[in-house]
Amino acid sequence: MSLVKKFATVGGATLGSRVLGFARETLMAAALGTGPMADAFYAAFRFPNLFRRLFAEGAFNAAFVPLFAKExxxxxxxxxxxxSEEVFGVLFTVLLLLTIAMELLMPLIVAWIIAPGFVGDAEKFDVTVKLAVVMFPYLMCMSLTAMLSGMLNSLHHYFAAAVAPVFLNVVLIGALGYALWQGASPLDTAWYLSWGVLVAGLLQMAVLYAGVRHAGIRIGFRRPRMTPNVKRLLWLAFPAAVTGGITQINQLIGQMIASTKDGAIAALQYADRVYQLPLGVVGIAVGVVLLPELARALKGGHRIEAANIQNRSMEFVLFLTLPAAGALWVISDEIVRVLYERGAFSPDTTSIVAGTLAIYGLGLPGFVMIKALNPGFFAREDTKTPMRITMLSVVVNCILAVSLFPLFHERGIATAEAVSGWLTALLLFVTLVRRGHWPLERALAWRVARLIVATLVMAVSLEYASGFLADRLAPSSPLLEQLAALGLLIGFAMVVYFSVAFLIGGADLGMIRRNMKRKAKAVQGEGSAE
Known part of the structure; x- marks a missing residue:
């Protein structure tokens, strides 16, 4: 299977999950808006969800996949x-003890980590603690699910692991639909959602366990022992988790600061859901597929092929994310208004979320580049270097977030995260180049420059086009008419971007063919991969 076909398999499954995520957030906006219960639920869910993203979206694979493949x-x-049984025994035991400890310490965790700003509001604080207690076992489910996902990815069964998050959105949509049908209060709705998260975690774990058994491996429980393989896994996993979760770590920091302003956490979450669509479809697909492909090429001594894989992956992610960033900057108001502005979601909230989304859009290429750059270290079993870079960017994010939040509120948090993301991507790239692990291509640099030009042309065209469709995008228009107008804008932007990109040489049919059909053996001979 070609590299891009593998990207498409994972990206397609992720796309399905993210589309359902939009439906979930639309119902969430109608049911809770940015009120206190929305803040409480999102704050409580952020902590276990942080670990879900750390593990389930590639960081655990960075440590587990090479060792599992070697076995x-x-x-x-x-x-x-x-x-697998050795890892499962240790992981299950550690997670069980961690869950028990966290459940007992949840009031302190909410007060010091999850939402320090809620301490002054007794009701909001108490609800957040109770919701977090219900949802925290989701961490245990998703960590074990991550291990099962790593096994399936190593066995080249990508789809089952990628489609598992769909179940979370299906369950939560069901909970929200029931709450709206019953006319439930915001507090009851938050309770339905919390129990839905736990049920979804159990369901995802069961589906992937069935997938692993179908792939021919049955896992039994072994007494936990720190074998050499388990020690090696843990040695690699911690820095990989920190590195792979840079975006989520920065978001947790942002949430801690935003908890001092009513509605800020929910506003950040709504903006995050929109830009996570291109980040998930492209970034996660590249991160999951690129690591085993790159590790295989390096292990076989095929360094020219490894360079080709890296450059083609970078070409692929920028080809798709640069126009997404431009569109999010130009039509963020239209996107948020059409997706969310109904029920408890007011026009003032639209303005706040749209401004936050536009800034996240500028950081999107940086966030996705991190997913494409990290495997260059992980495939060489170097997880410490990207961790050091990540920690530096976290410090920068903290300083900027604390400095900008009093001035720009949610937009200040988004700016800090975007700057941190670009800093991380730049430092990762420079380090790989200086070590000789990423041979530079002049052709790639020229293509990226031309893709930027195509993006600028698209953005200007989109600005004028949105003005022509302003009446159809207004809240007073029927929802289907708004959706059709937004779809027309996005389609127009795609036509302009792809036309200009191909016309000026930012992309060509040769690039598509190279990505769709990659040679099975390493390229031998002179010259860099073009």
Whole structure:
């Protein structure tokens, strides 16, 4: 299967999940808006969800996949099964003890980590603690699910692991639909959602366990022991988790600061949901697929092929994310208004969320580049260097967030995260180049410059086009008419961007063919991969 086809498999499944996520957030906006219960739910959910994103979206794979693949190669299925059971025994025991401790300490965790700003509001604080207690076992479910996902990815079964998050959105949409049908209060709605999160976690774990059994491996429980393989896994996993979760770590910091302003956490969440669509479809797909592909090429000594994989992946992510960033900057108001502005979601809230989304859009290419750059380190079993870079960017994010939030509120948080994301991507890229792990291509640099030009042309065209459709995008228009107008804008932007990109040489049919059909063996001979 070609590299881009693998990207498409994971990206397509992720796209389905993110579309359902939009439906979920639309119902959420109608039911709760940016009121106190929305703040309480999102604050309580952020903590276990942070770990879900740290593990389930590639960081755990960075440590587990190479070791699991090695066991398959050296010991066959029996060796891989033994290694999996060793990891499962330790992981389950540690997670069980962690969950018990966190449940007992939840009031302190909410007060010091999740939402310090809620301490002054006794009701909001108490609700957040109770919701977090219900949802925290979701962390245990998703961490074990991450291990199962790593096994499936190593066995080249990408779809099952990618489609699992769909179940979370389906369950939560059901909970919201029931709440709206019953006319439930915001507090009852938050309770329905919290229990829905726990049910979804159990369901996802069950589906992936069935997938692993179908792939030919049955996992039993072993007494937890710190074997050499388990120690090696833990040694690699911690820095990989920190590195892979830079965006989520920065968002948690932003939430802590935003908790001092009513409605700020919910506003950040609504903006996050929109820009997570291109980030998830492109970034996660590249991160999941690129690591095993790059590790295989490097292990076989095919350095020219490895360079080709890296450059083509960067070409692919920028080809798709630069126009997404331009569109989010220009039509963020229209997007937020059409998706969210109804029920408890007011025009003032639209303005706040749209401004936040526009800034997140500027950071989008940086966030996705991180997903494409990290495998260059992980495939070489170097998880410490990107962790050091990540910690530096976290410090920068903290300083900027604290400085900008009093002045620009939610937009200040988004600015801090965007700057931090671009700093991380730049430092990762420079480090790989200086070490000789990323051979520079002049052709790639020229293509990126031309893609930027195509994006600017698209953005200007989109600005004028949105003015022509302003009446159809107004809240007074029927919802279907608003959706049709927004779809027309997006379609117009795509036609302009792709036309200009191909016309000026930012993309060509040769680039598409190279990405759609990659040679099975390493390229031998002179010259860089073009």
């Amino acid at each position: 398959i190669e050296e010991g066959g299925v029996d060796g891989a099964k033994r290694f």
